[in-house]
Amino acid sequence: MLTIENEHVPISVSIGDTMNREPTHICERDLAELVRRFVEELERRGKVIRDRVRAEFVPEDVNFLPKKQRNISMNGATRFRYSGSTQEVTT
16 A cells, blocks of 8 residues: 655756756755746757757858749758758758
């Protein structure tokens, strides 16, 4: 017979990703505040990753390409055509 004596309430979370090797540790006893800070950190990391990918893979002069060569597709994927080849970056 299983008896639960104490309910486990999470008070901390650690977040890491492949582009930023330094993890973020969030410790908070208030569960609503823990979730809020967790989501806030995920959004911040997502923005950093998007900005970095755009800086590394999207050419600065992409806006000067004719619309026929520049195609923004669904799901945030940006496709660029260069002399017959296509490069796709999801942002």
